Amino acid sequence: MIRVLIADDQHLVRSALAALLNLEVDLEVVAQCADGDEVTAALALHKVDVALVDIQMPRLDGLSLAQQLSQTHPEVKVLVLTTFDRPGYFRQAFEAGASGFLVKDAPPEDLVSAIRKVYAGDKIIDPQRAMLSVETQRNPLTDREREILAHAASGAPVSRIAALVHLSVGTVRNHLSNAIGKTNTANRIEAARKAREQGWI
Amino acid sequence: MIRVLIADDQHLVRSALAALLNLEVDLEVVAQCADGDEVTAALALHKVDVALVDIQMPRLDGLSLAQQLSQTHPEVKVLVLTTFDRPGYFRQAFEAGASGFLVKDAPPEDLVSAIRKVYAGDKIIDPQRAMLSVETQRNPLTDREREILAHAASGAPVSRIAALVHLSVGTVRNHLSNAIGKTNTANRIEAARKAREQGWI
DNA sequence: ATCTGCCCATGACCGTTGTCATGGGTTCAG
DNA sequence: CTGAACCCATGACAACGGTCATGGGCAGAT
Structure with missing residues (x-):
């Protein structure tokens, strides 16, 4: 049984994702959080295998959260979700220590398979997006x-x-x-x- | 049994909402659409009681769709969903003939109860937002x-x-x-x- | 120690933008 | 018919914005 935590600032989306994942027999949503702070609180209460975090969140955003988790809770795999597919996000997500990256436009099967793969220790790399990412050069701004x-x-x-x-x-x-x-x-x-x-x- | 159609451009959100609604015994998701055009196609195939449409959609957006449906399929109640709570949306939604308006940050219970109310012929008016709406003046731009x-x-x-x-x-x-x-x-x-x-x- | 890159600042040049006065056109309501 | 409210256009002025040359200070790298 894979224990999943969901972090998304939109209550409806959060609950809906939970409903979706709970349909899978090997997945169990153990916590739902509206922002990064709630995540740290939730991690103290529950054992979590995979954290599904939205990038767009108030206060502590998904990328900062991923970075923080990779240090404080390295055993928790982070799967970053995003509404907007900005080219920078992909690279930033992995630099922040995330194990996977998914766009909210992806089909639901991709999400569950991504969770299983990440749990197994794999990294989720969409080859097409990886190409795009190397093209995008580093931040040239001071x-x-x-x-x-x-x-x-x-x-x-x-x-x-x-x-x-x-x-x-x-x-x-x-x-x-x-x-x-x-x-x-x-x-x-x-x-x-x-x-x-x-x-x- | 209330037959529900879901229109949202993000596949994951769409499927997740469907999973959430299908948990309710009196609700049945009969169609999922990624944009307004798919909605009109779906309406030809299925009988639909309530259409749940996101405002942000490519091609034919939620508000235009609501307007169109109120003329071509007046028997279908439209419940407008939005990610961003711009003051203008609320008024625009009802002007377009929608029966209800919900922000994606609402708790899931609100969504299911809204669907039932709308199905029963009620309009969903959040009094707090209604106040806000009268404050917002009409479009002064030509x-x-x-x-x-x-x-x-x-x-x-x-x-x-x-x-x-x-x-x-x-x-x-x-x-x-x-x-x-x-x-x-x-x-x-x-x-x-x-x-x-x-x-x- | 010198070089490189970033930071801050100034002054000058010129193109862009915001404002205003003014004028002529249309359509629609009273 | 006459306003009223749009639309389009011009010309002129002042303010703002983008560029460039120049210069000084402060780091870290070779």
């Missing part, structure tokens, strides 16, 4: 550039960004200009979009 | 403003928008300026964000 670009994403004018980051407007514009160059886009907005897609911010 | 703002959302410069819409750059700027004024924001990007949040575009 810390400052990422920080400033993140603020720019919401449409804030340079002056406001400068105030938020405690820098001169000129410096902010330089950082943005660099980010725009590195992403080879035309303006801060497109740069922010691209950076987000690539998982750089 | 057709052109919406169209142009939608293009602006992706970060395209005015020149490109003008080309896309076959207008002069000056006119585009005027429309944008109007939209910015009506949303009382500082620039096109914030205007686009706000408009999207309010369900105006």
Whole structure:
């Protein structure tokens, strides 16, 4: 019997996944959590073999959670679930110590077989996505550039960004200009979009 | 026995919801669809009492689908599901002829009880959300403003928008300026964000 | 010790964007 | 018929944004 923990911020999805998995005779959902903090609490109470964690979660997101679990509970295999298939997520998930990666658009059979494989110690690598992942180059942005670009994403004018980051407007514009160059886009907005897609911010 | 149709673009969520609903003795999931077009096809094959449709779907989205169903299949009750609780969705859903509205963060009991109520002919109105809905004012944007703002959302410069819409750059700027004024924001990007949040575009 | 890369800053140039005044066109309601 | 509310367009001004050259400070690497 494989003991599964489910972490997803949407109650309905969480329960529905639990219902789906409980249909399998060799799977047992032992805990359901709405965010990363609940997961750590749940791990203290239950023995868990496989943790199914959504990337998009409030407070402690799925990737940070995966990273944390790989250190505090290395015996728990982490299977990362995501709604959006951003190219960066795949790499980030494995860097964070996850054993598998699945898109929510995958057929349910893939999910259960992934859980069994991960439990057996395998890594789930979709060859097609692995290709895509090597193509995506590493984050070329510096810390400052990422920080400033993140603020720019919401449409804030340079002056406001400068105030938020405690820098001169000129410096902010330089950082943005660099980010725009590195992403080879035309303006801060497109740069922010691209950076987000690539998982750089 | 209430016959339920599920429409959600994410395979896993779709199947999981079906598993959840099939646990109820008086519910039967008769069809699962990935987009609006599959729904119309499925309705030709099965008798359906309640259609559970996600707003976010490719091709034919949930709201348009609800509108279409209310005309072609008025006997089918539509229950709209959404991941994001944008203030505009609630009103739009009922304007489109939906009988109920639920956020994916709702507990599963709410979903099954909503299905039963809707089947019985009731409308599902969360009083708290209804309040919120009257607060949200109607779309103040004109057709052109919406169209142009939608293009602006992706970060395209005015020149490109003008080309896309076959207008002069000056006119585009005027429309944008109007939209910015009506949303009382500082620039096109914030205007686009706000408009999207309010369900105006 | 020097080089490289990142950080911060300034000033200048020019293109883009937001605003405003103004004008002409349409359609629809009173 | 006359407003009212759209639509489209122009020209002009001020503010904002993206680029570049330049320069200084501070790390870690060779």
